[in-house]
Amino acid sequence: MERSPLAPAAFPDLPPIAGVRAAVARARYKNWDRCDLTFMALDEGTAVAGVTTKSRCPSPEVEWCRAALPLGRARALVVNAGNSNAFTGHRGRAAVEAIAAKVAGSIGCQPSDVFVASTGVIGVPLPIDKAEAGIDAVLAAPQASWEDAAATIMTTDTFPKAAAASAIVDGRPVTLVGIIKGSGMIAPDMATMLGFIFTDAAIEPAFLQKMLEEANGTSFSCITVDGDTSTSDTVLTFATGKAGNAPLASFDDAGADAFQAALTDLCTRLAHLVVRDGEGASKFIEIGVEGAVSDESARTIALSIANSPLVKTAIAGEDANWGRVVMAVGKAGEPAERDSLSIRFGTTQVARNGLAVEGYDEAPVAAHLKGREILIGVELGLGEGRATVWTCDLTHGYISINADYRS
């Protein structure tokens, strides 16, 4: 698969995170010759928080993480690529339990300290023998780079995705690094694809959970590629505490706001990377909705626009078809008044107060739509609610990836 035209020029330089060590190995979950098992060792005392898919048919990995998250502590993360292990009944559950037990026995921790995530085909139980051999290999493997780890969790992704952020907490610099994968089946419902964030900050698990949910609400929950929500969406955040700050426990603590800002920024950049690798994507689209009755209403309307195949194909065709934006606003089911609705492409107002702007200058609109970064602005004129979401266009590439050959 060719690298997405929306990909960044290069993988970023990323700092190490004290207390986190990566390794990768070949479990050969598919008939391929690449690393597909990622192991992240986490020092004792690491706090964990997570958000998972709202799918009613989640994978056993998601159920495992949900059960372990309330304990708030983590010592290891195992990520399998090539097989999502979803919809595999008791055999799928047995595979997750076997992985957690084997890792716990090897490094000396509780199975509930071991977090597991898998991504790939649905409906095939993860082969326990391959997983166990893969864990043996990865435990003996040398330390891997962030780029190795980000590449090893990929499936149909066309480039490895990672980002870093930093903040000053309690007078000390703390660092965050996140890796993420996702390309299709992207419509996180309060959670998302697979993403893993690591920080050396010291943070109480309950507060880390609160901050992650806050960041998630304006990042992973605001992207869509195809409106299809995965059975395996998982974002986990691990805080090793090695930075030596007094553990953050509430927004009253010095540096908590700074950490929240860094975390939200990191999550947003990771979410954008997923959209930039959307299947078949040729344009990165930001949709801003303002003037809604509430922020949640604005988000619903923005996602209705972002998920509309007619809007997405219009952008692919570089067509300033604002009528399709009106259609998508109208179908969202949220309060909207035709006669107070205004729409812009880029910086050019094309419709205002329910009417086409007569004689607007089409040249800047056409130039904007020929670019790779598209902005659609909607002003509802009803209230103060606002939201921004991100998506990509819908092209022949999406059809080719998903229909032209068997999965």
Added chain:
Amino acid sequence: MERSPLAPAAFPDLPPIAGVRAAVARARYKNWDRCDLTFMALDEGTAVAGVTTKSRCPSPEVEWCRAALPLGRARALVVNAGNSNAFTGHRGRAAVEAIAAKVAGSIGCQPSDVFVASTGVIGVPLPIDKAEAGIDAVLAAPQASWEDAAATIMTTDTFPKAAAASAIVDGRPVTLVGIIKGSGMIAPDMATMLGFIFTDAAIEPAFLQKMLEEANGTSFSCITVDGDTSTSDTVLTFATGKAGNAPLASFDDAGADAFQAALTDLCTRLAHLVVRDGEGASKFIEIGVEGAVSDESARTIALSIANSPLVKTAIAGEDANWGRVVMAVGKAGEPAERDSLSIRFGTTQVARNGLAVEGYDEAPVAAHLKGREILIGVELGLGEGRATVWTCDLTHGYISINADYRS
């Protein structure tokens, strides 16, 4: 545009409906040389019922029909093709008022007896001069056939769509004929595209409304092409009473059940014709969901499957990818239990009780998926709720129609 491969072989033979007379004319709403204005004259005493889009940004035609429907009486229907007149502010409203006033003055009725529907591009006010000249022409035109009328309301449709049904009411045979248009922007939300049904039965308007809503619930509300809901969706039903039966006023009246069955059957066949002309469609897909906690829950799940681009592209690729069906069930937000979920393609069970059926015979599944008529069956194992919805696959044709050239 080539005729859809899912189109019926020929336009059906349709009986006349006493009290209904069609005519067509060239208003030239677009730069084309075809009839684009349809006029249906309705004898005095005709009852009317209708369902319209739930879009929050409806066209002025929809608002006009909504205001006139409670009066329950109709004398004329005007349908404009090539311009939907949606999102055109006071100029759009003025055009509808001008059409109704001109027709009312010409045939001697109230403006509120004149129903108006328009379909086509959004955002361009319907030119009043062209509409008025078109009405002059159509009032002088000879009687047109059902096929002429069905063809004149088309926009991107690739074939004219109509169907007939009959019932015995009060000892008398009554006849129903419907015409419909629609191809893209199809995801009726309790209503649909443009459809017009005519019958010679005598029916009280309020009861006709009740029967239409009943029929709509399992027909137009159960189809989707692209999940995009139009600003102009309208289905109107006109009952001239010329059959001479005692007017139907409730389900206690003789023949009311038979009429309801005929109306629901007609609406369902019209709805299927729209799906068969879905933009780019190569497969007609029926999705049956059973065992849900309620019929409404079953419909929501079925539409989630029908609207999933990953399911639709899998069918286009003739791929028995039931994992994507699981995904779509899971994202619907309705009660579903992974471990009681079963899925079939055609008559072959491919997953049962949350697990792939081991060693199922792939040959009949592959043969089924190579056909034009695809059946996906989902059993949730939770309750008695059931629903059937219809959609088409998502192909390169859809992208070409909507992205490869400017609208």
